[in-house]
Amino acid sequence: GRAPVLPGAAVAAAFRRRTASRRALAAARWRRVPAVVAVLGALVSILVSPTALVLMGIPYNLPFGNPVLKIHPGSYIVLLALMLALAARNPFSIVTHWTRAFPVPVAYVGACALVLVYSLVRYGSSGVAFIVDTLLVPGILLLLLLDAPPTLARRALGFALTALVLNALIGIGETVTGSRVMPYIVGDEPVIEVHFRATALMAHPLANALATMLAIFALAAWPVRPWRKAFLYLLLGVALVGFGSRTALVITLALVVVLVVGRFLRGLVANDLLPAHIVGVLAAIVVIPIVATAAYIWFDAGVRIVETFYWDSSANARLEAFHIFDLLRPEELVFGISAEAIAEKLELLSFYYDVEVIENVWILLLLQFGMILCAIFVAALLAMILWLARWQPAVGWAMTVAFLISISSNNSLATKSPALTLFVLLAVGMAALHQMERARRRRARPVLHPPRPVPVGNVRGGVSGGLRGLRGRVPA
Numbered sequence: 001g002r003a004p005v006l007p008g009a010a011v012a013a014a015f016r017r018r019t020a021s022r023r024a025l026a027a028a029r030w031r032r033v034p035a036v037v038a039v040l041g042a043l044v045s046i047l048v049s050p051t052a053l054v055l056m057g058i059p060y061n062l063p064f065g066n067p068v069l070k071i072h073p074g075s076y077i078v079l080l081a082l083m084l085a086l087a088a089r090n091p092f093s094i095v096t097h098w099t100r101a102f103p104v105p106v107a108y109v110g111a112c113a114l115v116l117v118y119s120l121v122r123y124g125s126s127g128v129a130f131i132v133d134t135l136l137v138p139g140i141l142l143l144l145l146l147d148a149p150p151t152l153a154r155r156a157l158g159f160a161l162t163a164l165v166l167n168a169l170i171g172i173g174e175t176v177t178g179s180r181v182m183p184y185i186v187g188d189e190p191v192i193e194v195h196f197r198a199t200a201l202m203a204h205p206l207a208n209a210l211a212t213m214l215a216i217f218a219l220a221a222w223p224v225r226p227w228r229k230a231f232l233y234l235l236l237g238v239a240l241v242g243f244g245s246r247t248a249l250v251i252t253l254a255l256v257v258v259l260v261v262g263r264f265l266r267g268l269v270a271n272d273l274l275p276a277h278i279v280g281v282l283a284a285i286v287v288i289p290i291v292a293t294a295a296y297i298w299f300d301a302g303v304r305i306v307e308t309f310y311w312d313s314s315a316n317a318r319l320e321a322f323h324i325f326d327l328l329r330p331e332e333l334v335f336g337i338s339a340e341a342i343a344e345k346l347e348l349l350s351f352y353y354d355v356e357v358i359e360n361v362w363i364l365l366l367l368q369f370g371m372i373l374c375a376i377f378v379a380a381l382l383a384m385i386l387w388l389a390r391w392q393p394a395v396g397w398a399m400t401v402a403f404l405i406s407i408s409s410n411n412s413l414a415t416k417s418p419a420l421t422l423f424v425l426l427a428v429g430m431a432a433l434h435q436m437e438r439a440r441r442r443r444a445r446p447v448l449h450p451p452r453p454v455p456v457g458n459v460r461g462g463v464s465g466g467l468r469g470l471r472g473r474v475p476a
Contacts, residue, residue, distance in 0.1 A: 038078050038140070044077060109143065134412075184204070197242070210245075324345055
């Protein structure tokens with residue numbers, strides 16, 4: 001038999017088990033810290049605009065100043081979170097773990113590092129800060145959130161939606177009063193427009209419109225009472241009109257109608273139609289036109305959307321921007337050109353066409369990285385976005401489509417912008433909610449054969465009544 005265990009040895013063994021349990025709990029809590037810090041950095045990147053930094057005296061997007069000041073403070077916080085994650089464990093082991101568990105996000109971060117090193121070697125530090133702020137930071141944020149418990153991603157989604165609703169309220173207030181919290185400036189030059197558009201916390205109408213559009217889709221996945229959700233939808237929709245983006249408004253309306261009608265038809269076929277689905281169809285048919293008419297009457301931005309709702313010079317300039325490739329030599333097309341060279345060729349292009357800025361992210365990335373590196377990076381970017389969409393509900397796919405169409409109509413990913421950071425934050429939170437809900441439904445599903453021993457002898461009524469008429473002896 002076993003040797004007798006002395007009381008002192010038993011106490012020592014229990015103490016060691018308790019200590020090991022406490023250490024494991026402390027290590028688990030410590031592994032949450034980098035993700036929490038990363039979420040904080042992402043929220044700072046989203047809510048502290050370049051205009052706010054310029055007003056603080058930081059030449060963030062001005063053509064002069066220390067290169068260290070060209071990186072957003074929120075990006076520094078996310079990079080600090082990455083350092084904390086690597087310091088908590090063996091860096092080699094955690095990178096190996098990420099590579100095996102999340103190969104697509106790791107490949108995207110690797111592609112960002114590749115284009116960053118290439119740009120630094122080829123062009124120097126000028127004009128490459130956007131690679132860190134706009135492209136690299138979202139990949140790091142994604143890895144840290146994936147390595148954290150799903151409840152943390154869910155809370156991050158709640159914080160992000162709260163911030164976006166607050167931003168929408170500020171935008172509505174600006175539209176009603178005709179004054180801005182943040183001045184509308186590009187660099188250090190004020191922007192004068194015929195029709196007033198709100199700028200809110202993000203300090204640019206298009207950035208606010210993109211964020212509000214994503215919030216409308218993300219709100220569908222958030223568990224909240226129906227009447228509160230309806231009020232928030234109304235608030236975000238009014239704010240979207242106030243920000244005055246035709247593209248975001250059309251994309252949102254089209255995809256919302258597709259989602260509502262699709263769910264209604266699926267409910268008819270599956271015979272599981274709920275009153276909420278009927279209300280949704282009625283809202284899409286009745287409420288949306290009423291809100292659009294009221295916004296047109298009361299908001300100057302609504303007037304702008306209606307009066308410019310045609311193929312104007314701005315839309316035509318997006319096509320004329322492709323003529324910049326006529327000014328490139330073959331080696332420039334293959335290996336890319338610097339930001340200064342892009343500005344020079346754009347100035348030359350403006351003599352022949354009505355093009356003041358290139359509002360096409362894919363053209364700008366091709367000019368900056370060259371044909372070969374651009375193909376590698378775009379493949380990694382699209383793979384990461386679609387990899388995230390795999391874990392989403394239907395509304396998450398709609399948000400992904402809306403995001404891809406929207407970024408293709410502007411230069412948000414080729415300049416300093418938190419657009420991709422916001423998308424990652426919302427997408428991971430929606431995926432976490434979706435997976436948690438699926439797990440809850442699986443646990444709630446009735447089990448016909450519970451894992452319990454069947455008594456030897458005559459079995460009446462089967463296993464827990466799940467199988468009827470079972471008779472006979474069960475072999476020992």
